[in-house]
Amino acid sequence: MKLLVTGGAGFIGSNFVRYVLRELPGWKLVNLDKLTYAGNLENLKGMEGHPDYRFVRGDVANRKLVDEIFSEERFDVVLNFAAETHVDRSILDPSPFLTTNVQGTQVLLEAARKYKVGRFLQISTDEVYGSLGREGTFTEGSPLLPNSPYAASKAAADLLCRAYYKTYGLPVVITRSSNNYGPYQFPEKLIPLMTLNALEGRPLPVYGRGENVRDWLYVEDNCRAIALVLEKGKDGEVYNIAGGEERRNIEVVERICELVAERTGKDEREVKALITFVEDRPGHDFRYALTCEKVRDLGWSPEVTFDFGLERTVDWYIANREWVERVRSGEYMKYYDKVYGPRGVSWSQEP
Numbered sequence: 001m002k003l004l005v006t007g008g009a010g011f012i013g014s015n016f017v018r019y020v021l022r023e024l025p026g027w028k029l030v031n032l033d034k035l036t037y038a039g040n041l042e043n044l045k046g047m048e049g050h051p052d053y054r055f056v057r058g059d060v061a062n063r064k065l066v067d068e069i070f071s072e073e074r075f076d077v078v079l080n081f082a083a084e085t086h087v088d089r090s091i092l093d094p095s096p097f098l099t100t101n102v103q104g105t106q107v108l109l110e111a112a113r114k115y116k117v118g119r120f121l122q123i124s125t126d127e128v129y130g131s132l133g134r135e136g137t138f139t140e141g142s143p144l145l146p147n148s149p150y151a152a153s154k155a156a157a158d159l160l161c162r163a164y165y166k167t168y169g170l171p172v173v174i175t176r177s178s179n180n181y182g183p184y185q186f187p188e189k190l191i192p193l194m195t196l197n198a199l200e201g202r203p204l205p206v207y208g209r210g211e212n213v214r215d216w217l218y219v220e221d222n223c224r225a226i227a228l229v230l231e232k233g234k235d236g237e238v239y240n241i242a243g244g245e246e247r248r249n250i251e252v253v254e255r256i257c258e259l260v261a262e263r264t265g266k267d268e269r270e271v272k273a274l275i276t277f278v279e280d281r282p283g284h285d286f287r288y289a290l291t292c293e294k295v296r297d298l299g300w301s302p303e304v305t306f307d308f309g310l311e312r313t314v315d316w317y318i319a320n321r322e323w324v325e326r327v328r329s330g331e332y333m334k335y336y337d338k339v340y341g342p343r344g345v346s347w348s349q350e351p
């Protein structure tokens with residue numbers, strides 16, 4: 001089985017590459033990644049020399065390059081992880097989200113059609129469904145009502161996948177997962193950002209009152225689900241994947257403070273005093289929650305509880321400070337000041 005994994009140097013993609021090379025011997029894998037600010041070959045340290053692995057640096061929206069790779073490699077399967085993924089960045093500038101997430105997906109779909117790929121797995125998100133109130137869950141049949149430019153670009157990609165299935169019979173499957181967390185997540189996202197800021201004594205910028213709810217999924221559980229859908233999913237179908245671990249943001253941040261205090265010997269009250277309520281994110285989705293019967297029927301269920309996964313994740317960030325220093329470049333500091341500066345919290349202000 002020969003796989004093309006796009007975005008394999010990012011958070012979920014690198015965990016998936018690691019998972020495949022460890023758990024699925026005999027699967028050959030090409031990783032096509034542009035190495036944006038979020039893509040980091042260090043996430044795949046130790047994999048470079050693996051006989052079943054090859055890395056290609058390139059843009060999924062580059063038609064010529066993508067065609068060349070497909071013609072050379074003759075993939076059985078394509079998994080499209082590559083994307084611009086951060087909601088706050090999509091609010092600052094939606095353009096790269098359209099180029100990579102929409103156009104890039106179409107370029108890949110077209111190549112998959114031309115070279116008769118046996119399966120195209122699109123990695124999507126629960127954010128395409130929009131926002132829930134306190135009650136209810138989204139099913140795979142819920143309407144697509146995205147609210148952020150990021151979510152809109154992912155919904156557009158999902159619809160292109162559907163069109164390629166319906167129009168050309170391309171064997172497409174889509175997974176829509178809830179918020180992932182775990183090792184190698186870029187520190188712009190909630191859990192790593194709060195963990196590192198707490199460790200460094202920086203303010204912890206919680207949007208609004210921290211009442212928004214996310215359903216957390218440990219990244220390895222997602223990787224197992226993706227591999228299962230790849231093997232056993234049905235063409236043209238969508239599979240929701242969630243941990244079933246709903247938490248309010250403020251609960252997550254407080255728990256991170258407790259873990260950081262516990263692990264470092266800092267005073268818990270002092271760490272919690274870093275929590276700073278800041279101006280809310282525009283269009284902030286209140287709550288996501290998913291019904292996952294379809295993927296459960298294939299034989300999947302999450303194995304890592306949020307309590308355990310969060311401990312493991314905080315410990316990973318404590319143990320990997322060099323990785324953190326390297327991925328948090330000057331670009332990160334500029335980005336941080338753009339998003340948080342107007343909210344009264346800036347990077348340049350010393351902790």
Ligand code: NAD
Nearest residue numbers: 007009010011012034035036038039059060082083125180
């Ligand atoms: P990430 O931002 O950590 O990584 C994205 C990767 O894609 C990076 O390696 C980047 O270099 C690469 N990339 C970006 N633009 C590219 C381009 N034009 N060509 C080639 N490579 C490019 O993202 P992630 O959190 O690992 O998310 C992976 C996928 O999972 C995305 O499609 C995302 O929408 C989806 N998803 C993520 C979550 C989550 O909680 N992180 C939840 C649901 C779905």
Ligand code: TYD
Nearest residue numbers: 087179188189190191193205206207212249
């Ligand atoms: P995030 O990790 O950006 O994922 P998403 O927006 O895709 O769900 O954010 C998770 C939640 O945490 C979301 O409700 C926004 C909130 N949040 C903050 O309160 N402060 C922050 O600095 C960040 C990055 C997120």
